[in-house]
Amino acid sequence: MIISRTPFRISFAGGGSDLPSFYRKETGAVLSTSIDKYMYIAIHPFFDRDKIQLKYARTELVDKVDKINHPIFREVLKMYGLTGVDLNSIADIPSGTGLGSSSSFTVGLLNAVRTYLGKASSGEKLGALACEVELDKVGSPIGKQDQYAAACGGLNFITFYGDETVNVEKIIMQPDKKRELDENLIMVYVGGEHSANAILRQQSAAISDQRKFEAQRNMVKLAYQLRECLENNKIDDFGRILHEGWLMKKSLTSGISTSVVDEVYERGIKAGALGGKLLGAGGAGFILFYCPGERQDEFRMKIGGMNEMRFHFDDFGSKIIYVGDLFKDI
Structure with missing residues (x-):
């Protein structure tokens, strides 16, 4: 079994400038921090190697990735061609409360899956992959700050550029x-x-x-x-x-x-x-x-x-x- 732990975030200033409608016209910037409330994702080989079992707010048991209802689970497993696994998610705080839980889920899932497959993952890599999953593959009308905040952690100034690149800078304080x-x-x-x-x-x-x-x-x-x-x-x-x-x-x-x-x-x-x-x-x-x-x-x-x-x-x-x-x- 592999378990990832991914923090939720608080955004202090600049929220909304991570949306394409803004940063493609003018550079966006957000100051945020991750906090000690977490999303946990566990991955384990499933006893039936031809099926996939998922446990979140509901339980899914499918024999093909395309049959998965949960869009983020579906797109991440499809991205890596992964089957024969049992995936479980647990969170300290429910979704829909403004702490970036959806992106913490995506980042944590990617981290767990990539580790399961023996792939190294930096924070910036996980942030970029989570944006690809949520924005491009799932088509969520969201920005990019939550993915990088959850993946990199800490008190950060995050800049969003029109060429789709993102820069994460640590805020250094006494x-x-x-x-x-x-x-x-x-x-x-x-x-x-x-x-x-x-x-x-x-x-x-x-x-x-x-x-x-x-x-x-x-x-x-x-x-x-x-x-x-x-x-x-x-x-x-x-x-x-x-x-x-x-x-x-x-x-x-x-x-x-x-x-x-x-x-x-x-x-x-x-x-x-x-x-x-x-x-x-x-x-x-x-x-x-x-x-x-x-x-x-x-x-x-x-x-x-x-x-x-x-x-x-x-x-x-x-x-x-x-x-x-x-x-x-x-």
Whole structure:
């Protein structure tokens, strides 16, 4: 058996500029981090070597790859001509909550399958392959940031170019300031699930409007501002930048926020947070707040009743955490 562990991600600034409708006109940029909440993929030889068994939210048992219903499982196994395997997925957090779970699944699946076949995989390689699977083969109307964030791990500035290349740069901070940043971030669950594909289709279409394109361009500028303040170990403006980015993102399309999200966000700001944003494409999931340590007790008291999810930064990206004695059998 082989087991991969792939982190989920939080995007701080620049989201949406990883969509082709933007970066093919102007260079996109996102600042994000992976976190210590994970997708696990296990692969093992199946006792019937002519069949494939898949276990995720449902169970599939098929005798041909083309019969697989799950599009990512189907396209990855087809890509490598792989059969006679048993694949299982387990996640710390459900899908549709804004933490990039779909891409973490794709990256983790690729890492597990490639390791099963004895192929080496760098983070950048896994990110590029995951984009190929999700964007080109499955046809999902999504961007590229989640795949590279999950594959490479860490606190990164990710740039998207019109020639389809992607550059991942680590943000280097003083350890104590990075630890303070980690501790000042609070995530609360507002419930529900969103359809990221539907919202991203709307966002991609909206960017064709010049005013919306300008808003997206300003969101990219905020990503550069955020990189500068972090690299200079100045996190005082972090909340302000999150807040500005959230207001700009909401202006792109009505599906990004809801009355429930707006109400929770306002409660958080009144409770002492300096800024925040809804994570992911929008509509539901988790709201991230930036709240200085001295205000956090009051924040948690005033925001009482909300489901907080404790987390920390992840520095490693997708990893193989278990390799059993199976290579002699494949």
